[in-house]
Amino acid sequence: MSIILNNIKTHCFKDINLELKDNEKIAILGENGVGKTTLLRTILGLVDFEGQIDILQKSMKVEKDFNSIYSEVAYLFQDSDDSFLTSSVLEEIAFNLYNKTDNYDFSIKKALELLEEFNISQLKEKIPIKLSGGQKRVVAFCACILSNPKILLLDEPLNDLDEKMKKRVEEKILLYKGSVVLIAHDLEFAKRVCKKIYRLEKDGLILLKAEDEKI
Numbered sequence: 001m002s003i004i005l006n007n008i009k010t011h012c013f014k015d016i017n018l019e020l021k022d023n024e025k026i027a028i029l030g031e032n033g034v035g036k037t038t039l040l041r042t043i044l045g046l047v048d049f050e051g052q053i054d055i056l057q058k059s060m061k062v063e064k065d066f067n068s069i070y071s072e073v074a075y076l077f078q079d080s081d082d083s084f085l086t087s088s089v090l091e092e093i094a095f096n097l098y099n100k101t102d103n104y105d106f107s108i109k110k111a112l113e114l115l116e117e118f119n120i121s122q123l124k125e126k127i128p129i130k131l132s133g134g135q136k137r138v139v140a141f142c143a144c145i146l147s148n149p150k151i152l153l154l155d156e157p158l159n160d161l162d163e164k165m166k167k168r169v170e171e172k173i174l175l176y177k178g179s180v181v182l183i184a185h186d187l188e189f190a191k192r193v194c195k196k197i198y199r200l201e202k203d204g205l206i207l208l209k210a211e212d213e214k215i
């Protein structure tokens with residue numbers, strides 16, 4: 001199992017139970033303010049919680065337990081600006097892979113390939129926080145996936161993207177060889193990418209059936 005949540009309670013929801021298998025992709029939908037982002041932040045140890053969290057077979061009891069999983073869990077923030085750590089797009093995208101491999105040249109080479117694949121090579125020397133909203137989104141997404149983490153936590157990844165870029169990002173998520181928790185408001189997108197779709201409510205996570213059309 002990649003993630004097990006048992007009876008998780010935070011300031012905005014209670015009794016969340018979830019099992020995410022290795023390489024499984026799930027989507028979580030729900031009303032504004034119900035706590036979807038808070039749920040992702042809880043999985044990362046950024047929110048006070050009660051209950052039991054296991055990630056990649058490790059039990060997360062105290063804050064430092066979460067440090068041990070950061071190299072294998074990537075988080076696409078709802079607000080891309082919150083994620084930027086470096087002063088160039090190229091270094092931003094290479095950052096996690098460099099941390100993981102300690103190989104600068106290899107990380108830069110792979111980052112350049114990904115920039116090419118997303119057709120954004122012209123951005124490589126730009127300062128991430130000065131990009132447009134959509135450009136920031138793609139750069140933050142590329143920074144998450146380059147190091148192939150075992151778990152991807154994606155908070156509304158298609159926000160601000162044009163149609164072409166939405167397709168590229170969707171394709172990448174679909175083919176991603178790892179576990180994915182996707183927060184989305186677009187049910188059709190969620191259905192195309194994930195087999196299991198949940199709706200978050202105050203009292204817990206509800207598994208939606210294939211025939212459900214409404215959230």
Ligand SMILES: Nc1ncnc2c1ncn2[C@@H]1O[C@H](COP(=O)(O)OP(=O)(O)OP(=O)(O)O)[C@@H](O)[C@H]1O
Binds near residue numbers: 011031
């Ligand atoms: N750091 C915090 N401390 C206390 N409450 C917070 C904090 N961050 C968010 N909240 C509150 O928690 C609730 C859930 O917010 P959250 O961002 O998780 O919702 P969401 O489901 O992701 O919403 P949206 O669909 O609008 O992005 C909101 O009422 C919000 O005001």
